[in-house]
Ligand code: TXA
């Protein structure tokens with residue numbers, strides 16, 4: 085298995101190669117964000133449409149200030165969510181004219197999505213590099229994100245992976261557009277609307293804002309077999325994914341009904357049920373509150389044909 089150490093990952097990344105690295109949300113497929121040549125390898129491996137920009141990963145707010153406009157309000161949010169709360173959130177900012185980032189990674193936009201991953205291995209790697217990392221989720225485009233090293237290998241083949249165990253959060257980061265100091269959620273994640281409200285008015289734009297979040301194609305997080313939501317009872321050949329008390333479930337996202345636990349298990353369990361002799365996956369109703377909203381968002385997308 086092509087599992088490599090963080091030290092070797094740093095060498096590969098310096099040589100403009102791609103490496104899958106663990107983050108607290110999902111595994112990322114990382115490459116030098118300032119190199120078109122390195123970034124092109126990400127798009128090729130993932131089979132990703134080139135109009136879909138990548139999130140740029142950094143270890144510090146100072147790095148972002150070098151090439152993006154960072155207002156007082158942006159700094160306040162970054163300090164609060166990245167540094168104090170270690171939360172999983174990406175911010176969309178306006179780029180400065182002379183930024184060093186690969187235009188391919190930005191898909192031609194004048195804005196950039198930045199994120200400080202809350203994972204010791206990812207931060208250690210970033211701290212040893214002189215450039216930021218472009219890193220989409222480490223999976224074939226339009227398939228499930230990966231939360232374990234062996235999911236990555238199954239989805240992308242024999243690529244170098246740094247194994248950091250299971251991702252704690254399990255859902256991709258919340259994406260918040262703050263380009264004009266107004267908050268607009270482009271993708272739901274573990275950071276919710278309620279977490280952001282104390283900082284001002286929050287708009288929700290994750291249902292079909294095509295220009296702002298080009299990657300939010302409807303069918304995006306799909307297993308290979310059909311998925312149905314709000315299913316209480318198993319049908320023939322159906323895999324039942326439970327939540328809370330559900331004795332007939334094949335797997336249970338959280339027997340105690342804990343939404344954070346359910347988020348962390350979601351992609352892992354969908355991967356497992358997608359690889360058996362089942363013909364569909366039915367999922368118990370998930371309460372639409374807190375991180376449950378992000379779980380239902382991913383499930384909704386997986387249902388769209
Ligand atoms: O948790 C995460 O965010 C993971 C880990 C690996 O960090 N990354 C991830 O990347 O989910 P990806 O490429 O699968 O999703 C990135 C999303 C896409 O929907 C893309 O369209 C959006 O971010 N995006 C990137 N740059 C953007 C920008 N300038 N404006 C709006 N949306 C942007």
Ligand code: MG
Nearest residue numbers: 220221229256
């Ligand atoms: Mg993705």
